[in-house]
Amino acid sequence: MSLFFQQVLNGLTLGSVYSxxxxxxxxxxxxxxxxxxxxGALFMAGAYAAFFASTALGANYWVALVFAAVVTAGIAVLSERLVFSRLRDKPPxxxxxxxxxxxLLIEAIAQAIWGADFHRLREPYPGIWQWxxxxxxxxxPIQRGIIIAGAVVLMIALHLFLTRTTTGATIIAMAQNREGASLVGIDLTRVSMITFAISGALAAVAAVLFVPISLIFPAMGNLVILKAFVIIILGGMGSVPGAILGGMVxxxxxxxGAFYVSxxxxxxxxxxxxxxxxxxxPEGLFPGYAR
Amino acid sequence: MSGLLSRRTLAVAAILAGLVYPFVVPNDYFVYVMALAYIYAIAALGLNLMLGYTGHLNLAHAAFMAIGAYTVGILTVDYGVPYWIAFLLAGVNAAALGFVAGIISLRLKHHYFSIFTLCIGIIVWLVIEKWDGLTHGVVGIMGIPAPTGIGPIRFDTTLAQYYLILAMLALALVVMDRIVHSLTGRAFMAIRNGEPLAEALGVPLMRTKVLSFVISVAYAGFAGALYAGFVRFLGPSIAAETNAFDMIAFILVGGLGTLSGPVIGAIMLTWATQSLQFLQDYRLLVFGPLLILLVMFMPKGIIGTLKARQAREAGERASAARREQAEADASADGRKAPAHA
Amino acid sequence: MLEVSGLTKRFGGLAAVKDVSTSFERGRITAVIGPNGAGKTTFFNLVAGAYRPTEGIVRLDGEDVTGMRPDRMAMLGLARSFQTTTLFEDESVLDNLIVGHRLRTRSTLLDAILNTARARADNRECRRKAEEALSFVGLDHAADRVVADISQEEKKRVAFALALATEPRIVLLDEPAGGVNPEETAGLARLIRKMAESGLTVGLIEHKMGMVMGLADKVVVLDHGEKIAEGTPGEVSRDPKVIEAYLGADFALAGAGHAAM
Incomplete structure (x- = not known):
């Protein structure tokens, strides 16, 4: 029985990161x-940013986490400004x-600076929950608790932002309504930048929460991002609850699977x-939700 | 007509250049690298059929190349199958698996298709890496035999293989030329321009897309088979998605939806990365920005940009000629008219 | 002749088209009009097979073709043009049209790869048909121009030619005169009339009331997915329900004015 719960705990930890x-x-x-x-490259960039902050700047775990979130949000916003916003009218x-x-670029930069080797970020609170x-x-392990708690806190914060602010409501509307017909008079530039910043920050925090029980390397984001795609197809593209639920699933x-299969x-x-x-x-599990 | 003539001249010149090339370069290394570039060009030709002509981004293309390569590797090394039979089976195997994958994935809308194929690519890569019994896992397959000779011709030197691969590339180009200029090729392009219109013109979407996909991955399969016989060692990295990304870069540099674009892109980029030896490890540092800059500022690539200009000039010339003809007719009528009066 | 009866389409709970019955007669121009969001394009999509109707029947010359795929409908002789036609910008107008006649050919891809006589004959036939269609829409002079270089109005004509190259019995035109000036609109109207006179059944969605009233033999008015009127342009423009749907006098005046012309 406790083995079963052990898998549930492990699953929730992984699921928090994926979500x-x-x-x-x-x-x-x-x-x-x-x-x-x-x-996925943002996820990886977040991990390296935290690694840099804690090794080169000697920052503690939480400072490194905030540093990584800010840096990665910056990278995401830059990519929106310099690349995606300029391709808006072009074919998908x-x-x-x-x-x-x-x-490729972000991955190559990380590899150029830190090499292809594995790096570690030390657990801020080593050990397990005795209770x-x-x-x-x-x-x-305490870190797994931090991951789950951190994810829950962030999700609540995000939920409040998305439901209690106009900008948040706009982001939701855009995510769910592809045509954007109801979005008259919205400052698209501002909303895009904020959305990219949030996505970068979330990816970075997920990475920094995760790497103390994992490893840092240039391709670390690839499998995670693929699973994230699986999740949003399962949960419905553009659906916030779908992303959370899908991540946990x-x-x-x-x-x-790892425990019982291989x-x-x-x-x-x-x-x-x-x-x-x-x-x-072919339309995913919840087609009506996204379109 | 002059366009056709110059096209033929260019093709002949390109073939001559390919034939002479090994004799003007200092050593075998140059021949080896060029032959590799040709192999990737064949795979990129296939990818371009799907991406450039049919408008679908298949991110599993490298996986199908790996399937072709591993078909040859496993059959020749573990089962002693003669190279050329394995070669044919490599194409068949890639096409058959492509058919199954296509039937599932092509029902999906564009971005779902790309995600789906990305996942197929990862699955193939993981299977190659983990299924030791079949694929030799991370150790890879060593000692793959070179293609057996055909009649008096042997393929046991780099030079001989170079010519074999060059001939295959030429064949691949001729077949692709016929495909894209055929009515079916026009149907592929109609799908790329817009599925509703294509369907309204009587193009059966699913069947046509699957056909394009199967041909596309068969190219990848044959390219993989050539790769196996040429490099003679296989590891899981051949299926890595960065390989598919490389091919996208080849196509974009040369020209999306142009016949020669993928070939030119493959040769140029292969040499660019080879000559920048110090960049070898960081080639993605170049490829990433290259992809971004190309889609932003030169989405048609080198050949596409040239071709667009050429078509426009030819069109203007032809229209001008038509206009002059019409004016000449009119003035001839004008001269006749007073005589009538 | 194309007949629809009781045609209904619901998306989720919402009925985009509700119980519409009408017919498109051979050699006649039938216009479908209505305010924005009235369900006109959905209606065309149902008829052409792009959407499967929730209820109702579509008959083409007596044959039940309800819910048939668009490519099958095209084979049966239904062609359509869209509000926007994406063409291959860097190719000549003529080359763009070649695909239009493909559905009437039989050569396979293998024929093409082996360059058989059949493939060559089919290619010639498609080119000939494309030239014929281009000539019908009055664009012989632009055959060799690249699409990127021709005007908006010429692109509209190319879209017609593409539909005509399929050898249709019926053509459905969705806003054929969108985005062109009044003079060009008149030219396009003449072309549409010519299509009908050549024996085609023409269906038309258009917002330009002047054009519709001057051109259509029959007008079907949709509002909120339902047919609220049907008849000659004169009858429809006097119908109070129609006037109400269009919010009044503007339309009645414009309609009556043009109908009088």
Whole structure:
């Protein structure tokens, strides 16, 4: 039984990370109308930014986290200003190719500066939660708790922003309504920049929460971003609750898959699920939600 | 007519250049790199059919090249199948798997299609890496035999293989030329320009897209088969999505939806990265910005830009000629008219 | 002749087209008008097979073709032009039209790769048909121009030619005169009349009331997805329900004025 709960905990940890990445992706989808392939590179950039802050600047974990969020938000906004906003009237193919170009560029920069080797970010609070171990027999490293708690806090903050502010409501409307017919009189430039900033910051925070129990390397964003795509297709492109729920589902599926099927194949499971679902339902699981 | 003539002249010149090339370069290394560029050009030709002509971004193209390569590698090394039979099966295998993948993925709208193919690419890559029993996993397949000789011709030197690959590239170009200039090729382009209109013109969307996809990945499969026989070692990295991104860069540099664009792009970029040796490890540092700048400022690529200008000038010339003819007719009528009066 | 009866399309709970019945007669021009969002384009999409109707029947010369795919409809002789036609900008007008006749050819891709006699004959036939269609729409002179260089009005004519190259029995034109000046509109109207006179059944969506009233043999008025009137331009423009739908006098005046012409 405790093994089962152990997998649930692991799944929720993974799911929290995926959800944060997918959230940014789904919001940006509303602006670009295409999947932002460079989003995974933002995740990676966030990890390196934090690594830089903690090693070169000697910042503590939380400062490094904020630093990474700000830097990555900046990169995201720059990519919006310099590239995507200039391609707005071009065929969607161009956006997708430009996004791939950005992905390659950001990855190449990271590799040029830090090399292809693995790096680590030390856990700010090493050890496990004794209370859980004693009372429930579960092994829960503190960092995993921080990941879940951090994700929940961010999601609540994002929810408040999206529902309580005009800008937030606009972002939601754009994410869900592809035609944008109801968006008369909106400052598209401002909304795009804010959306990209949020997506960058979310990706960075997800990365910084995650890397203490993982590794930093230039291609670290690739699998994560792919899973985020799977998630937003499952949850419906442009859907915020869909991104959160989808992230948790994929996290749990992977955690149980790794445990009960095979660790080697855990990465294949998510994609196999996507292939299966899209084969049966070409519009995704919740087509009406996104369009 | 002059356009046709110059096209033919250019083609002959290109073939001659390809034939003479090994004799004007200092050593085998140049021949080797060029042959690799040709192989990637064949794969890029296929990708361009889907991307440039049919308007769909298939991010699993490298995976299909890997499928072709591994078909040859596994069949020749583990099962002792003769190279050329394995070569044919590589194309067939890529096409068959492409057919299945196409039937599923081409029902999806554009960006879903791209995401889906990206996932297919990752699955293929993961399978190659993890399925040791079939693919030798991360160790890779070593000692793949070179193509067996045909009659008196042997392919055991780099030079001989260079000519084999050059011939394959020429064949690939001729076939692609016929495809894109055929009525079916026009149907592909109609799909790229807009699916509703294409369908209203009687183009069955699904069947036509699957056809384009299957041909496209068959090119990748054959290119992979050539790669296996030429490089003679295979590792999972051949399926990496960065390989697909490279091919997109080739096409964009040369010209999206042009016949020679992918070939020119492949040769240019291969040499650009080779000559910038110090950039070898950081070639993506060049490719990334290149992709971005191209879609922003020169989306038609080198050949596309040239071709557009040429077509426009030819059109103006032809129209001017027509106008002059019409004016000449009119003035001839004008001269006749008073005589009538 | 094309007949529709009880045609209905619901998206989710919303009916975009509700129980519309009418007919398009051979050699006649039938215009479908209505305020923005009245469901005109949806109606065309239902007829042409782009959407599957929720209810109702579409008959083409007596044959039930309801819910048939657009490419099948094209084979049966239904052609259409769209509000915007994306053409291959860097190619000549003529080359753009070649694909139009492909559906009437039989050669396969293998024929093309082997360059068989059949493929060559089909290619010639498509080129000939494209020239014929271009000549019909009065654009012989622009055959070799690249599409990027021709005017908006010429592009409209190219879109017609593309539809005509499919050898249709019926053509549906969605806002054929959108974005062109009054003089050009008159020219396009003459062309549409010529199409009808050549024996085609013509369906038309248009916002330019002057053009519709002067051109159409029959007008079908849609409002909120429902047919509110049908008849000659004169009858329709006097119909109080129509006047109300269009919010009044402007339309009645303009309509009556043009009908009088």
């Amino acid at each position: 944060l990445v997918a959230l940014g992706l789904t919001l940006v989808y509303g602006i670009l109308h295409i999947p932002n392939f460079s989003h 193919l161009h956006d997708m190719i430009a996004a791939i170009g950005l992905l 859980l171990r004693i009372n429930a027999g579960l092994v829960m 994929i996290g749990l599926v992977e955690s149980f 660790t080697d194949m855990k990465d294949v499971i998510a994609f196999a699920a996507l292939v299966l679902i899209l084969s049966l339902r």
